[in-house]
Amino acid sequence: MELSLPQQKELLRIARKTIADSCRQGLPPGTSEGNFPPTFYEHRATFVTLLKQGDLRGCIGSLQIRRPLIEDIIYNAFAAAFRDTRFHPVSQAELTEIDVEISILSPLSEMSVSSEGDLLKQLIPGQDGLVIENADYLATFLPQVWEELPTAKQFLQHLKQKAGMPLDFWPDDIKCSRYSCLKFKEQ
Numbered sequence: 001m002e003l004s005l006p007q008q009k010e011l012l013r014i015a016r017k018t019i020a021d022s023c024r025q026g027l028p029p030g031t032s033e034g035n036f037p038p039t040f041y042e043h044r045a046t047f048v049t050l051l052k053q054g055d056l057r058g059c060i061g062s063l064q065i066r067r068p069l070i071e072d073i074i075y076n077a078f079a080a081a082f083r084d085t086r087f088h089p090v091s092q093a094e095l096t097e098i099d100v101e102i103s104i105l106s107p108l109s110e111m112s113v114s115s116e117g118d119l120l121k122q123l124i125p126g127q128d129g130l131v132i133e134n135a136d137y138l139a140t141f142l143p144q145v146w147e148e149l150p151t152a153k154q155f156l157q158h159l160k161q162k163a164g165m166p167l168d169f170w171p172d173d174i175k176c177s178r179y180s181c182l183k184f185k186e187q
Contacts, residue, residue: 001044001104001182007037008102008184014070015048015077015100016186022078023092029074040070047142047181048076049101050090057098058084063108063131063140073102101185103142105129108177116156116170123152123178131177132159139163143181 003011018029046069047061060079062072077100081090090098108131113119123130131140139162141155149155157167165171 001039001042001106003039003104003182003184007039010036011040011070011073011102012100012184012186015073015102016095018074018077019050019081019090019098019100020092020095022082023090023095029078036070041068043067044069044072045105045107046072046076047103047105048073048080049103049142049185050080051099051101051185052094052097057094058087058090060084061103061105061142063105065107069104099186101183103144103181103183106180108179111176111178113174113176119176120152120156123155125150125152125155127180129179129181130155130159131175131179132156132163132165133175133177134171134173137163137165137171137174139165142183144183 022029043065045062045065047059049056050058058080060076060083062076066072067075111119111122113122126146127143129141129143132138139159141159141162146155149158160167160169
């Protein structure tokens with residue numbers, strides 16, 4: 001998906017407005033109202049990440065495509081600010097300290113892997129987002145996580161840890177999917 005710089009800025013504005021309005025009203029957002037370009041109504045999966053002084057302050061997203069782009073961003077902006085259980089809800093006093101980042105995901109592409117080592121060989125550092133899942137575990141890392149975990153081994157070990165999976169364990173029924181994303185943030 002391609003978006004112009006003005007379209008990216010408008011989506012960031014909508015995400016920030018969602019959070020600010022919810023801080024003031026104490027309510028989840030309604031649906032989007034306005035005259036937006038057709039691209040905003042394409043069904044896409046997104047993540048909204050909140051950063052405070054460069055540190056993670058909230059991150060919630062959708063792996064599966066469920067709703068129009070603009071609605072997914074509104075939903076995930078609210079959830080990142082108020083429903084990420086790793087953090088207390090965003091307060092109105094914090095709004096000026098928080099930067100918003102949006103990631104628009106490509107559709108998931110299931111990978112054929114025979115082992116953990118095979119997955120490590122197939123991963124493309126800096127490019128791939130990854131989902132690992134089976135009946136007991138589910139976790140994902142966005143492609144930008146490679147900035148902190150630059151090797152495939154580090155990336156996968158931390159993802160397994162995030163999923164709650166023992167580091168020396170590789171389930172027979174694991175499903176791995178990759179994706180890429182268009183990422184943009186407030187300047």
